[in-house]
Amino acid sequence: xxxxxxxxxxxxxxxxxxxxxxxxxxxxxxxxxxxxxxxxxxxxxxxxxxxxxxxxxxxxxxxxxxxxxxxxxxxxxxxxxxxxxxxxxxxxxxxxxxxxxxxxxxxxxxxxxxxxxxxxxxxxxxxxx
Numbered sequence: 016x017x018x019x020x021x022x023x024x025x026x027x028x029x030x031x032x033x034x035x036x037x038x039x040x041x042x043x044x045x046x047x048x049x050x051x052x053x054x055x056x057x058x059x060x061x062x063x064x065x066x067x068x069x070x071x072x073x074x075x076x077x078x079x080x081x082x083x084x085x086x087x088x089x090x091x092x093x094x095x096x097x098x099x100x101x102x103x104x105x106x107x108x109x110x111x112x113x114x115x116x117x118x119x120x121x122x123x124x125x126x127x128x129x130x131x132x133x134x135x136x137x138x139x140x141x142x143x144x
Contacts, residue, residue, distance in 0.1 A: 021059070021130075023129065059110065062105055062107050063127060065129070068099045069102045071130070072097070073106070074127070082124060094103050122139070
């Protein structure tokens with residue numbers, strides 16, 4: 016019998032009430048949007064549900080608008096890997112804004128890959144009034 020393919024769906028995306036990596040629960044959505052007003056500590060991203068992929072490795076990547084490090088050199092995208100913890104698993108991928116706001120404006124693209132295939136992809140545009 017052939018193994019069933021994983022199923023990945025974006026459950027929510029936009030602005031969230033904050034994320035605590037020590038908390039058991041995921042953040043709660045406060046606004047569905049891809050346009051985010053840049054404010055200190057605003058939390059944005061998406062939650063995906065992954066089915067039938069327990070123990071599979073996923074790769075996440077957050078491409079940001081060339082945020083400079085302390086020497087003025089653009090930082091590389093934020094990326095990493097995690098393992099799917101169950102056969103019906105929710106995962107939050109997001110980021111927050113810190114001072115100064117000016118170098119955080121623009122498009123932030125967030126992707127998830129499973130088996131070298133992009134399975135979730137959202138771009139958030141950060142702006143100031």
